[in-house]
Amino acid sequence: MQNRLQRILNSKELVTMEEELLISEEEYQKSGVQIGTQLKTKDMLKYIFKIRNDGLYILDLKYTDKMIKVAGKMLSRINPGEILVVAQRQYAFRPVTKFSEVTGARSIIGRFIPGTLTNPNLETYTEAKAIIVTDPLADTQVMKEARNVGSPVIAFCDANNTTDFVDIVIPSNNKGRRSLALVYWLLAREILLKKGEIKDYSEYKFSVEDFESQI
Template sequence: MLIPREKYIERGVQIGTKIVTKEMKSYIYKQRGELKFINIEATDERIRVAAKILSKYNKIAVVASRVYAIPAAQKFCEIIGAKAILGRFKPGTFTNPSLEDFYEPEVVLVADPRVERQALIEATKMGIPSVALVDTDNTFKYLDYVVPCNNKGKKSLPLIFYLLAREILKYRNEIKSDSEFNHSIEEFELKEEEEGPEKEGEHEVME
């Protein structure tokens, strides 16, 4: 595995929601009460493949709207050289060349396909492939590749983006081993002084 199984569990990567879509059923390995749990082995393998896919592109756009996703996505973009589109996604960003914020990516990575739906609609319209972090309540509409995981958690998102960044650099041959990745998971976390009104389990979208 890319990281010890215990680290995934410690950061709640396996914790889903009470809702499970038909697309996500194959990634569920158990249920406790109404809460669904995601298969960590599937998460690990799909992070590996997602990193391989993303490593082939030069112009990557990362769209993240939720409070806990923003710092993780921002650090990820800094490390691999991607375009960070944070907070509310402005309609036309991928389709309207007259917009000041217009950008033509080769591939799009979204932190939550439900919240970042507009970005996915535009990417599909423009023929841009997409990769998404998907929780148990997500559908796969407009998606080309998915990474099943807790895509809302304060602790899980930093780990997912950390692993994606590390693996992309390895696939690009910018580093040879994990030990050469000179970043910590904590660098991808929301700092205490940046904490807003969102609490664990609440999923505010930043404007």
């Protein structure tokens, strides 16, 4: 899996992936995907577009868009039942649940029990060929276990996140209700397209609102 991941990341297709955005910048901005935090890490520096007057770091939407495409391409090659999506933030519960429903991936929302990926004696034990995490800060245990078992990690990373255990970084606001709905909606759409389950985006029958938390 790691070799396949590296081939995708090194692929010439990444060049063409940059040519056209999945949605317009205005649509990204309306959902606040680009709104970061007032703290930044060295790991996320390359993904930051600018800093606002109020001290908020603004994420580069071109990176967000490109890495959703990269993640979608990789995940489309994996049996959906072998993809695990994890979220401990409440605003992510609905997006993750809907993502799993649309793509067939498995999900864990709420508390992640230590050993779930590494201890076969636990009732919650599960195996996964790829892990998606909503926030590396909240999901550190998941990522450490994924590293131990060799499963690549895709993470939605805000300006304040570190990426030590992340294989594919999708820079995005991972705290906002609308932002989380949009990025999971886009990633699910991209997976279905790459798998050939939809011929083009017009066949994608789900709305961003379907993915949005009502809390």
